[in-house]
Amino acid sequence: MKSVEEKQNSIQQEQGLWMFRKMVQIRKFEDAVREIFARGDIPGFVHLYAGEEAVAVGVCAHLTDQDFITSTHRGHGHCIAKECDLKGMMAEIYGRATGLCKGKGGSMHIADFEKGMLGANGIVGGGIPLACGSALTAKVKETDQVTACFFGDGANNEGTFHEGLNLAAIWNLPVVFVAENNGYGEATPFHYASSCTHIADRAQAYNIPGVVVDGRDAVAVYHAAKEAVERAKRGEGPTLIECKTFRNYGHFEGDTQTYKTKEERESQAEKDVIQRFIQYLTDEGIASKKDLDRIENEVEREVEEAIRFAEESPFPSENELTTDVYVSYPTDGGGA
Amino acid sequence: MKSVEEKQNSIQQEQGLWMFRKMVQIRKFEDAVREIFARGDIPGFVHLYAGEEAVAVGVCAHLTDQDFITSTHRGHGHCIAKECDLKGMMAEIYGRATGLCKGKGGSMHIADFEKGMLGANGIVGGGIPLACGSALTAKVKETDQVTACFFGDGANNEGTFHEGLNLAAIWNLPVVFVAENNGYGEATPFHYASSCTHIADRAQAYNIPGVVVDGRDAVAVYHAAKEAVERAKRGEGPTLIECKTFRNYGHFEGDTQTYKTKEERESQAEKDVIQRFIQYLTDEGIASKKDLDRIENEVEREVEEAIRFAEESPFPSENELTTDVYVSYPTDGGGA
Amino acid sequence: MGRTISFSEAIREAMEVAMSKNPDVILMGEDVAGGGGVDHLQDDEAWGGVLGVTKGLVKKFGRKRVLDTPISEAGYIGAAVSAASTGLRPVAELMFNDFMGVCFDQLLNQGAKFRYMFGGKVKTPVTIRTMHGAGFRAAAQHSQSLYPMFTSVPGLKVVVPSTPADAKGLLLTAIEDDDPVIFFEDKTLYNLKGEVPEGEYRIPLGQADMKRTGSDITIVGIGKQVHTALKVADHLSKQGVEAEVVDPRSLSPLDNQTILQSVEKTSRLIIVDESNPRCSIARDIAALVADQGFDYLDAPIKCITAPHTPVPFSPTLEDLYLPSTEKILSAAEEMIGETLTTV
Amino acid sequence: MGRTISFSEAIREAMEVAMSKNPDVILMGEDVAGGGGVDHLQDDEAWGGVLGVTKGLVKKFGRKRVLDTPISEAGYIGAAVSAASTGLRPVAELMFNDFMGVCFDQLLNQGAKFRYMFGGKVKTPVTIRTMHGAGFRAAAQHSQSLYPMFTSVPGLKVVVPSTPADAKGLLLTAIEDDDPVIFFEDKTLYNLKGEVPEGEYRIPLGQADMKRTGSDITIVGIGKQVHTALKVADHLSKQGVEAEVVDPRSLSPLDNQTILQSVEKTSRLIIVDESNPRCSIARDIAALVADQGFDYLDAPIKCITAPHTPVPFSPTLEDLYLPSTEKILSAAEEMIGETLTTV
Ligand SMILES: Cc1ncc(C[n+]2csc(CCOP(=O)(O)OP(=O)(O)O)c2C)c(N)n1
């Protein structure tokens, strides 16, 4: 095992800047969505990823477009870390024809298979078996594609968690299970709903490695994910990484979070993941404050552009209602 | 902790003879079913419990009619250990009107709520959430009823296993989870399907005690169950007991068991659970060979009577087809 | 009669009445209390369900009877079913009916079949409350109306109320019913206000309600679509066509007689429902009438449903997805053989 | 034409052809190979599924392409769905359709909706093979016919074959189809023999088969009930009534045209199916005709289905549960307005 210092040193400049950019993209994207939602321009409900950036970014830093991820209802961050187009994402959230899913999916169902992003998911725990599927494809086709499977602390009590981890373990599938433990499933605390002390402890039940990392430390996530991804690529099977993290806002927009104390909200907010990563990058001399400011400004503009793009985009045309149900659409849609 | 000897000494004569009787009842009942099935007089398919008697009996020795059990597709043994009537059981398996479920349930769905037997179950893992339900009733009503939940090694990979154990753990429910590890789910070995070394290891994932016992040793099961039942009654929550056991016959009648080697079949059969318990009872001076022979003869007659009863019983009358769907059966059965 | 309260308040009231009367009634579900295990949380600040329907009940009845569950639907729905068959009378919330797929076995093969499989020797008085319906911009996995699947299962009863008063009366009956009942709540109706009787108020299952009488055409509406049907009826009335609007309220048991009698009177039938069309309750009712009411009919039976597609997210598409007054009117027009001005 | 082989051999053959042609086709399910991880087991002694339908395939294609799974239906059905959307073409076996309740979400909300939710940018060529049907004395949890629920889900295709040749032709098409297909196999038909073409043989989905032509009455049969319908037709023929027996073969897509054309010719319709009645495929087809074929009809549409009860275990009750030739004949009799001698 390398020491922590040695590990930290291994983040290369290019990688570090990419991570920073992605984290800032997520934060600014989510903050913008929050604002737009508040003024009523975004339909439905949205679950924001702000505060948890280090997790998605630290993991996806090791993945290429050929690798896969599965995601959750809180999926914007995973999409961005997997390099989905911000414009297409924002348009999707606005329900526009130019969205990544033509406006048919919405916030909870953004996918981009070309980027290996297999879909956000409105079903808690729904993505875990799916991660086994893409990993099975890689295994049968003998590619070295890895699947990262993101899910929340609430999801770790779903049956699919158990079935998926066991299946990945016995088939030795190249999956990295990433538990995003933000302490709550909706309003219910992790310690009430889960009988385990740490989600990572459950890895023992599958004879796979289980690791707890500080999910607000992008560097720590980066290193844990690196090991797990390499392990998977070597054909040594799945790993479970638990990232202890913090959700900056409510479960969904509109949640007043009475279940969190004021102190809890404030003390955690202090440990902001982006500030912390900036500190790291500058301390290590990987980037200057100027570089980072430049990136922030660029991202600022990207997000503005994404919003403009979305707002200027048309809604889907009427005929889109009944297309895309089947690849081949015989008769009149199944007798309907 | 008491020593093994001290513990063994604690089986009282009455209890020991009850256990012996129940084990012999199960064995003779199952062997009879096997014969009748082979000659074609029993419809459908049957899964026999022969070989696993020590588990059901060792656990149910601690339960009264007020306590509950949930069961599996391989449920005859659980029924008998929970004191279901042999005649009513046999008639049920024959599909007769006098069966415990009026012939409507069959081998896989025998239940007797008056005895606290909440039903065999055709769905692997299906009984695990149900066990949490009866335990919840006991908890809310503040009774000291315990629920024993039997399930197989195959079932330990179902999502319901995970959800049920977690639920019982966080709610501190009075459940004893009894994993009957006979090494196979159908033709698939435990070690192929399950990523854990022992099912009991999975207890750690729920912060509850997990115990492995030799499920072919009725005394060992008895003591492990005693501790777990007492713990549950003290309000200290669930325990997971894994009983390593052996299925004397195939998965269902007709299975030629090519997946077991001849040696495996023979070496295990040698360790017959009933012979072993006889040895114990006589060695300890709890019962004489004569007592046991008398019980065997009595059971022989009970099983014969049960068969006669079943064979002489009528099939259900036609109107039974549409009764018992609802308690109140308004209009013509839901518009049908 | 009662005061004017909302659909969601009416539902809460039914639970409150049932819980006050019978200590065996308990609530369970994800955040039905809200914030389970949070020490500092005042009970009146607890969520009370994701849309606040059970808010206040934990304050009144305590956390022993209002149980937050983990996100383990198979686990707690199964527990509710079995708690019911062993002496409690649980009301379990399956947040969105779309989540049935992770817990359906505990209803399909367990709760629904206990009584039959066990020869009539057990009852399972469990109520499952669950949200359904499109129009909330909640997309494909949170907008379905899946009651046809439940209706097809012998042993289950299925209720889909359309008004606050019906919701209260039916839910109280459902909770007190000795069979498993699946109670569907359209999330887009929660804010709908209406007069609701105070205290104990019950409506029997299997009794349709004539939401409007008329002699020219029968429109059967399910849940929210009762209101669409009423709108259409108003419009038709202005043109001299009197529609009878029948609200079955419970789909299983279904009040065949009221539907058939209405068609006997009007000779024309439209069924409006927002489930997908195939094997739907709309087609189920159509088939009932095509058999037992065939001789009454003067025109083809029309089902106005959602198309055979998932629920789209985009508002423009979702609005098209739902049955519209236009579609119903044009069906009515065709049947009556006259041109009616569209709304 | 082909040799005479059984329904189950025909199904195996379709898989064999598909696997030989395309390395992306894999099989997975509980004991579909049989004895996964057993060292001493010869591949030709492996189970090949609980009733031996896949027997021999592991010997031919190896354990890398024929995968025994743990008893984790949500896990492996979900894996099959996602393997399909990422490049494989899996055929997953859900042993009994009754087990859908433990894994339905992966089909209902995942596989079925991917294409639509993701804006048409993905295809999910997965086939789920599953056993259904009563008559095997397998009791309430192993005897259901649950295709109506699947038929109601947009995005899924649903196939219910009645003969060995259809089974082979439809399964090969299903496996090669780019959408998720649920393929239902009646376990009581496995030993049914029939002529089956060798090698590649395909039948398109959405194309009903006229199993018998006639001019007096249309009987639509589903799965095994096609055979009951044919028996009835023989009997009717002796009495001078010629029934047309239509086998839809796939329920989604459904071949509306063939059904409607037949009713146009005969003016009378009976649908025979063994699912429970409510929201069933029988009622679905009845509603179709009550709308689009109303003017052809001379008599009420009759659905002969199972009653609204779980499947009873006792053989005497189970026999009563299934649609009988007597019931169909008496429905036909009523329609034709003549007294027919019962079989
Ligand atoms: C099967 C299912 N059950 C319940 C829900 C409702 N729901 C949506 S998000 C959520 C909380 C999830 O908590 P967690 O997994 O910790 O993720 P987080 O929101 O904290 O990121 C719940 C209960 C759902 N979408 N799917």
Ligand SMILES: Cc1ncc(C[n+]2csc(CCOP(=O)(O)OP(=O)(O)O)c2C)c(N)n1
């Ligand atoms: C949900 C579900 N999946 C699959 C089956 C088919 N099945 C019946 S018994 C069985 C094996 C169960 O193995 P195990 O739990 O070890 O119990 P055992 O038979 O060894 O007692 C299987 C796969 C089922 N009944 N239910």
Ligand SMILES: [Mg+2]
């Ligand atoms: Mg969380």
Ligand SMILES: [Mg+2]
């Ligand atoms: Mg086993």
